[in-house]
Amino acid sequence: MREFMLLCGMDEAEMRLELPRFNKAFAIAGLNQADIKQAEARLNRYFDVKLMGMRKLIGIWVKEFVDAVLAKQEGKKIIYYSYPPVSGFAASMAIMSPDVYAIAPELLVEIVLGAFFDKMTPVLEEAEKEWLGPGLGHCPLLQARLGGLLKSIFPAPDLVVSMGVSCDQAPETDEIIAALYDAPLAYLDSRSDSQGDNWPLVEKWRIDYLVAEIRDTARMIEKVTGIEFNEDTINYGNKEAGKMREYQMKILALRKKEPQPLSIKDAQVLGELRTTCGLRAVKEGPNACSILLEELERRVAHGEGVLPKDAPRIAIVMPDYGDVAQTEVIENVGLNAILYLTEPTRAETEKAWAYGSVWEQIADLTLTGASRHSSQAYISKFMGLAKEYNVDGVILNSLSKCREYAIYPLKAKEVIERELGIPVIAPEHDPWDNREFTADIFRSRIEPFAEMLRERKKLKS
């Protein structure tokens, strides 16, 4: 365990403090010595653990997992919210009180059990036994959410906050969870903007509707926890979550430099930690990010990188989360994934926040996200980013089991190719489950794409 904890960026004092909790949580999760050894090997192989900032980010994930597993035993009220959450709101739930623990548990399954331990499949299979059956097109992310509970890795919730803006599967799965564990269920939902081409603007009625739902959810949180949850709570959560967001934006900006200073595998660990908004991420994330930022700035200053300087620059949607071997393929075939097409665009970040209340601001921010707006928003957003960063190609993973990400890829491919003249590949993919799509299958599609981009780049220069 010591070697594992060192890979998590812990010092002696923290190791002493956390060791009993780690032992207890790993026993509950069924992680034995062999699993820990395997995780050590995977962390060394796949992640840039030479960087202390990366070790600390990995450590935050693992500690978040331990906190989630032990939350009930440690006397906390438990709230599970859906991924991706309403960010400022999720952070507010996470830091509202030491007596409350809030998280999207599915991401802990994907990143900690999946990417770090390679023990994700049994959790998905657990969900398939009675509820979200195999071969029926259920979202593996939701299988991870339900399976983690059914396997008793995570304790029963006191409240479930379900997000169903553009996905019907999440609320339906949460209804099962709420019924199984006799927990109240709060819904945060909406529908696509009726004016698909007005993005990044959002129709006012949608904001009002989501605000009303957030307010209702806040009242349910107060009822379940007995703790006040008001505008001050949200302001505080929003402000605290903003600290890590600022660092993330700086690190994402450094990822546009050549040679690339940070692998996409590591960028995933950071990006999802920020999106997940757990207490550890909010509290410890800024320090880990500031260390990482300094380390990356040094790399940039010395011209050091993880790929050759002239590697084709690509943008990507939904690289793998649970199976880091698939993400590794992208760089192994020589592609530099500088940009997530889900990153905020200039249009979004420069949008005037006209709304006076923080409730409206977080609702507006949430609904401005292309996945919560419209298919046209996706395409506009992707076009804008691909153009702004002048990428050589785009990987638009087509997620056949995802309500949000299955609709637009072919149309987006056609529009980007036609308008920007850059190649786009839209392979069928599942970033949450490696049972159908393996690294070898992914490689067979991405490698010729990389060859094609290199040839085009040579020609251009």
Add this chain to the structure above:
Amino acid sequence: MKEGIFAGVDVGAGTAKAVILSNDKILAYAVTPTGFDAAAAALRVTRRALRRAGLKLSEVKYAVSTGYGREIVPFSNRTVTEITCHARGASFLFPECRTVIDIGCQDSKAIRLDERGRVMQFVMNDKCAAGTGRFIEVIAHTLRLKIEEIGPVALTSQSPCAISSTCTVFAESEVVSLRGRGRKREDLIAGVLQALAKRVSIQANSVRPAPVVVFTGGVAKNIGMKQALEKELGFKLSLPEEPQVVGALGAALFAQDESRKE
């Protein structure tokens, strides 16, 4: 000017192919089943092709390997993906080629080329075998037909059956069930080719095919498949003399390029 001898080896899921090239001339080629040991198959097929040209492996100046087994070819100097090799090979045989449709044992691809034979765009079938040669092989086995009989038998059909193209295993059950209901063998196999042609044509249309369209891969040797595909696409396909070795030819051409760079 004598440049030397160059080898291109395409180690596919079903067959390994080799082409021996010198001064832009194909000296010989060979095809052999890949079997379990892909490295041995690569060696076997290359030696066979070399023997046909009266040459030895030691005389090969540069070799490029492609296909699924490209990484384990022991004598290969460089690997190139099969997409790039098929484009290059087809463009060499048909200089006006702008689109390649390749159906191999394990996958199918549609490739758009520029005027110099470089890949501009491509699509491949996803995780399923239903758009591939293996689909035909499985059904042919069920119908007790030899591979070479499939095309001619299909052409005799008057009323092709409607067969699902989404899954090889389900399609096989469907064929068994239809056979049990007395449907003729030629109608069943013609239906299978039609289903495959529909699936591949959707793929091909997504790269906006421009003439000349060259049909490559082992399945291109099936006359029934060529006809079904032409019907679906609404235009004629150009067929190389030996469509199965186009990828290996492309690999051999890349090998020759390497020599010219020196």
